[in-house]
Amino acid sequence: MDLHTLIRRLTFDFYKWDTYTDGEVRVSPQPFLLSEEQFDELATIALAFDRLIRPTVEMYHAERRVRRFFQLPLHQRRMMGVEGERRRLGLTQWPGKGYGGIARYDMVPTVAGGWKVLEWNTDVCGGQPECLGLATLLEDEWPEARNPNALLDRLAEGLLANDGFSTPTLGVLYATGYAEDAQVACVLRELLRRRGLRVVIGAPTNLTFARDGLASLFGERVEIIYNYFPTSWFDQLPRRWVRSFLGAYLQGGFDLVTPLDQLIIQNKKISAFWHQYRTWFTAAEQALIRQYVPHTTCFEPRRARLYVEEREAIVLKKIDGRQGEEVVVGRLTTPQAWAEAAASIAREAPHAWTVQEWVDSRPVQFPQPETGQQEWMYPCIGVYVVRGQIGGVYTRLSRTPKTDYRALNVATLIRQG
Template sequence: MTRATRAEDPKARAPLRAGPALAPAVFRELRRTMELACFKWDVQVGDTTALAPFPLFLDEATWAHLGGLAERLTRETLAAEREILDRPALQRRIWLPPALQRLFRRAAAARPTPSAARVMRFDFHFTTEGWRISEVNSDVPGGFTEATHFTALVAGCFPGTRAAGDPTKRLVDALLGRARDEGAIALLSAPGFMEDHQVVTHLAKQLRDRGAAAFCASPAHVRFHDGRAHLISAEYHGPLGALVRFYQAEWLPRLPRAVDWEPLFVGGRTPVSNPGTAALSESKRLPLVWDELGARLDTWRRLLPETRDPRDAPWLRDDGWILKSAYCNTGDTVSMRPHMTALEWANLALRVSLAPSGWVAQRKFVTVPLETPLGPMLPCIGVYTVDGRAAGAYGRVTEKPFIDAGATDVAVLIAEERP
């Protein structure tokens, strides 16, 4: 794969800017509302707020541009998935877990389980070369309560602004359309992960507010009979009209044998969001097989930095490269030598050298910093698509050169006039 060379002129216009800080009393009340009414239970992480006291402003043209890019990226991603689903050799190259490879080999006879709604989130960064993306969160994208409730609350403090869509409403609309009257909706997450519980609890309440029977559960609570899912729990015992799988695909094969998780991917008749095929494009090694696909991936090639197998990149001697694992989650394995101790770097180099097929090397880009009420920060705009249509934005800012779980959530607002 060759490095993208087409670039936008970052000096053409300022595509985003930080707004002023909210008054301390207003921000305290907003945080309290998020914590007590909107299932944002981690508003404070140590001594640091997880919510920014200021918004990011985009103009209408910039939001339309990003939404259009995300929709094109979605179409290209789905086309790539369709090809890789039928090509086991490519599944091995993207480091798809062997248990999932075996499942997808059965897909021709057993059919992939249908989709209840397909959600993706593309993370955009405004760089010295224009807009770039770092990745797609294709399997279990989060951030819904922040992108919906937090954004709406902050927008209410700034007349002349509005939210960039509502990804929760779009997802709930799609789920209700697929479930119809065929049963309740179960939202599955992994026990012990508070961030995941926040997401499914938020979505379950939105579904209940729309009249649906919705229950939070784990995969161990689901049984399949003739391909139809049933929930077996203290709250509900009966058929399901749809499932929300907020449980990483690569984690499912580690569950005990008694857990009936395979119909979430293949052979199920109850629609699932996200469908198991999302695991194919969640791999950060996907760009390594682009040249072997017939699908046109022009938007991906233009926006994603050059990505290589670690054996084909000079990352050991060139700090212009970063490393990440194939199924990196919330930036947990994104690694840059200048931001690591010598021991951390040595341990990472050993891990990568022992299993290079599970990692990628990606060229760094330089994100243009924004002046904010908290000082210079680097922004990331996550653009959701639901069933192929742009649906909203999830903003984060950080002082680090990459986005990870420590980034601060920030409301992204469309400024209809300059506030």
């Protein structure tokens, strides 16, 4: 498929509107191919971390020192408290050994061999238009490869099997001021409708609640809600609405696709927590953390000068940053800018940042979409897990080791044989 046709099909069939940013095309007609062995390895890692979420969340609910470690803002502490109470009442349950919600685990290949997991996306894990659209449109042109993406099938199966509802209505909440979030809401609505679900989309404040906790979106009753509005932004919503939302949820008026206590996994302090409290976990879980999680600590103002000296060995990450925003990579930053960033963080908001060791990721050669010329690109491979099952793979390629909105989105197909 030529690039022009691909862009047109993505735009009209999969709601991918931002195929160009900063004057450059951000999608490719060339797929990124993984071997079956590579795919199986990535899937095994993702499922292992999906299982690690459960004991981590349970520790938060059970241990005051864990809650002190995360230092969540008040609105997030309330959300965690409501979910903890729902679990105590049996309204939110753990399905099997995995987490049960939707997550995407972002991994990079390393120069030393193997993989490192850099991000755990449980709150607003996007990429659906790119992941589903690119692979669907290109799979027929690559008969020697298969499409691993069953994200929407897994989600639909889970929703249709929800106890008490034969054909539930799903409400998708998203930040309506962001086109990239609207893309996800629209593609979810379209593709889930094809799978037999009724889907209504809207802003959080379009959701209203009856006295018995039942929820409606634009006047239509919704039994299940897919919250694609960042939980870190809930403090920007009207307080009365947030109280009503949490109260109705605690009453059992609706279920969430991804429980609220996922928010500590999205928080970038999670890597520091796993390392600092590693001995609280089983031997297998400790080995998982040591092998795949780059060593991470909370930012300490008294060590700011040391961070300046260690510029090429570390990365600074804001705990609630999104899409590569507010990630300062030492090797990609001038000494002066790095020193200014470290000093600013130490002075203004040290509790909101982490310090992570640099990962020497391994680039691959990939053709530039418009010219076909080979370039060295750094892959970031996100593996979706939906209700404990692999849902698909979302790959982005970047000219630098930092993955952000300028990355090239590519279809991920699995080479057979």
